[in-house]
Amino acid sequence: MNNNKSDNIIQQFRMASRKYSDASIFMHEAIARKAGLTGSDHKYLGLILQHEQLTAGDISKLTGLTGGAVTGLIDRLGKKKLLKRQSSKDDRRKVIIVPNMENSMKLLQPIFSGLQQKTTDLLATFSEREIKVIERYFNEAAIIMNETTNNLNSK
Amino acid sequence: MNNNKSDNIIQQFRMASRKYSDASIFMHEAIARKAGLTGSDHKYLGLILQHEQLTAGDISKLTGLTGGAVTGLIDRLGKKKLLKRQSSKDDRRKVIIVPNMENSMKLLQPIFSGLQQKTTDLLATFSEREIKVIERYFNEAAIIMNETTNNLNSK
DNA sequence: CTAAATATTTCAGTGGCTAAAGTATATAAT
DNA sequence: ATTATATACTTTAGCCACTGAAATATTTAG
Numbered sequence: 563m564n565n566n567k568s569d570n571i572i573q574q575f576r577m578a579s580r581k582y583s584d585a586s587i588f589m590h591e592a593i594a595r596k597a598g599l600t601g602s603d604h605k606y607l608g609l610i611l612q613h614e615q616l617t618a619g620d621i622s623k624l625t626g627l628t629g630g631a632v633t634g635l636i637d638r639l640g641k642k643k644l645l646k647r648q649s650s651k652d653d654r655r656k657v658i659i660v661p662n663m664e665n666s667m668k669l670l671q672p673i674f675s676g677l678q679q680k681t682t683d684l685l686a687t688f689s690e691r692e693i694k695v696i697e698r699y700f701n702e703a704a705i706i707m708n709e710t711t712n713n714l715n716s717k
Numbered sequence: 718m719n720n721n722k723s724d725n726i727i728q729q730f731r732m733a734s735r736k737y738s739d740a741s742i743f744m745h746e747a748i749a750r751k752a753g754l755t756g757s758d759h760k761y762l763g764l765i766l767q768h769e770q771l772t773a774g775d776i777s778k779l780t781g782l783t784g785g786a787v788t789g790l791i792d793r794l795g796k797k798k799l800l801k802r803q804s805s806k807d808d809r810r811k812v813i814i815v816p817n818m819e820n821s822m823k824l825l826q827p828i829f830s831g832l833q834q835k836t837t838d839l840l841a842t843f844s845e846r847e848i849k850v851i852e853r854y855f856n857e858a859a860i861i862m863n864e865t866t867n868n869l870n871s872k
Numbered sequence: 873c874t875a876a877a878t879a880t881t882t883c884a885g886t887g888g889c890t891a892a893a894g895t896a897t898a899t900a901a902t
Numbered sequence: 903a904t905t906a907t908a909t910a911c912t913t914t915a916g917c918c919a920c921t922g923a924a925a926t927a928t929t930t931a932g
Contacts, residue, residue, distance in 0.1 A: 585862035
């Protein structure tokens with residue numbers, strides 16, 4: 563029993579981390595419903611919006627969805643004008659997906675804005691140095707989680 | 718433009734936060750697959766395991782699922798021996814769900830263990846004070862997200 | 873002691889997902 | 903050049919978890 567104290571610190575930290583994670587999941591589902599999307603579609607839209615443009619195949623890799631599911635996803639998001647299909651000139655098998663950032667923002671921003679303000683206010687209670695500490699944790703934990711994901715999916 | 722600098726800090730912070738969130742989603746799906754569960758069932762099992770026991774109705778409130786979906790969820794998790802139904806003595810309409818922590822741990826712990834070790838190692842690179850800073854962020858951000866969820870679901 | 877309320881399950885229908893077959897286009901081999 | 907193979911996406915059939923509503927069982931209220 564040489565480190566009861568730090569075990570306890572870690573345990574408390576894990577509890578907080580878990581609460582954060584659970585809260586995040588439910589919030590994103592609530593946002594999705596409010597925006598008239600399924601939780602899945604909202605999640606994948608978020609990933610797609612991080613790109614200027616990408617092919618249907620890229621979306622399949624990015625999301626882990628099969629080709630058929632990607633076609634359906636693009637159909638649904640396209641019908642809502644959140645992205646559009648565009649045929650590629652140099653390889654006409656390919657379908658370029660171009661997110662419509664304006665419409666997406668118009669849909670999501672009003673829902674997000676309260677949250678963003680509150681988060682900004684929360685960040686104001688931390689020093690610049692502290693924010694960087696949290697940021698480092700996020701970045702390094704994300705690397706660990708991505709490694710874990712890759713291990714699990716390969717083996 | 719009186720706060721270009723802090724805008725930039727916040728923007729970088731948000732990027733890190735987003736990466737963390739995305740990584741978390743994919744990892745949990747990968748863990749679920751590995752454990753032979755759907756992403757949904759894994760997510761809800763995690764919530765259920767945080768309780769000693771609870772009724773089917775409690776699970777419905779906790780997860781936001783309809784009654785019918787909860788019956789299916791309990792059936793699937795029950796078949797895998799991760800929880801059991803137990804009839805309530807004082808109100809025989811109720812079904813008490815008792816998670817089987819031992820079997821759940823047996824299933825999930827091997828998958829989690831690498832991650833936990835890595836996270837512990839990562840935490841070792843932060844001072845106790847810094848860990849508390851991150852923990853405070855988690856706790857307060859979770860409160861904000863839960864408020865946001867409640868607002869979205871009520872209105 | 874019946875009526876209304878509550879807790880859960882069952883059922884029918886919906887929709888996104890996978891896997892596989894189909895279509896179109898591009899690349900490689902002879 | 904022509905044919906075979908590979909690649910990119912869509913379509914299709916079947917599956918499974920979800921919703922909403924009806925059914926069942928039990929408790930509480932009038």
